[in-house]
Amino acid sequence: MLICAGNNEFIKRALPIGVGLIESSIHLTKLCLMNPPEFLLFVGSAGSYGKLKIFDIIESKSAANVEQAFLFKSGYTPLDNLISTANDVSHETIINSSNYITASKKIAQQFLKLNLAAENMEFFSVLNVAKEFNIPCGGVFVITNYCYENAHEEFKQNQKKAVELLEEYLASKGLI
Numbered sequence: 001m002l003i004c005a006g007n008n009e010f011i012k013r014a015l016p017i018g019v020g021l022i023e024s025s026i027h028l029t030k031l032c033l034m035n036p037p038e039f040l041l042f043v044g045s046a047g048s049y050g051k052l053k054i055f056d057i058i059e060s061k062s063a064a065n066v067e068q069a070f071l072f073k074s075g076y077t078p079l080d081n082l083i084s085t086a087n088d089v090s091h092e093t094i095i096n097s098s099n100y101i102t103a104s105k106k107i108a109q110q111f112l113k114l115n116l117a118a119e120n121m122e123f124f125s126v127l128n129v130a131k132e133f134n135i136p137c138g139g140v141f142v143i144t145n146y147c148y149e150n151a152h153e154e155f156k157q158n159q160k161k162a163v164e165l166l167e168e169y170l171a172s173k174g175l176i
Contacts, residue, residue, distance in 0.1 A: 001037035002175065003028065004044050005122050009159065011043045012167050013176045017122070020099045021065070025125035032133045039136045042126045043170065045162055046095060046118040046141035047151055049108040054158060056143045057169050061086040062094045063124040063139075064116055068102075071110045083127045085137050093117045095139065097124030102147035111147075119147060142166040 005024065006016025017027040028040075052058065062084035069075030086092045096116040102108055111119075123139050130137035142162040145154035170176045 001031070001039065002041050002043060002170075003031075003126070004042070009044055009163065011163060011170070011176075014043055017126075020121050021097060021125045022099070024122040025129055028126060028129045029132075032129060032135065036133060037135060040126065040130050040138075041175065042123055042137070042139040043166060044120060044122070044139075044141060045144040045155065045159065045166075046120040047101065047145045047147040047155065048118050048143045049096075049102070049112045049116060049147050050105070051112060051117055052093075052143045054143055054145070054154075055162060055165055057166065058093050058118070058141050058143070059138060060093045060095050060123070060141065061127075061138045062089055062092040063120075063127050064094055064096045064114075065098065065124045066096055066111065066114060066116060067098055068100075068107060071107065083124065083131060085127060085130065095120050095123045095141065097121055101151055103149055103151045105146075105148040108147040118143060140166065140170065142169075 002014040004011040004014035096119040144158045
């Protein structure tokens, strides 16, 4: 099953599941209960913390939910904040997920130090739902912006081309 966030980001043949950690987990759970898929592939955009370049396309099976409070030691969580369906996480591109988009180069560099490469709002919840239903899962992302001060403007400027590139990539792999 091919899934995407939706809202302003629709990918050919992908079912939209909602934006952010909550919407995506609720709607994906409903989909899995009604018609459990053999495999889930989440496709969409991601912001780079600096290592990946605009329009790079990456694949991942690992996600984290590391909030800025962790960086500043102003909060903690009793929850496991890393999930992976990969056999070897050490070679994985880890996607960080939050309901907030990073818009600070200084903070982006802190995430890089934690081996987090990019952020996408939904992927952590997608992997968690997949794990709950024992469904193999992965993600394919196109970088639309850097997680710096002008992140949202850069995202809007690059989104259309990014979706086209992502759809070309998915077609070349026989996925759409």
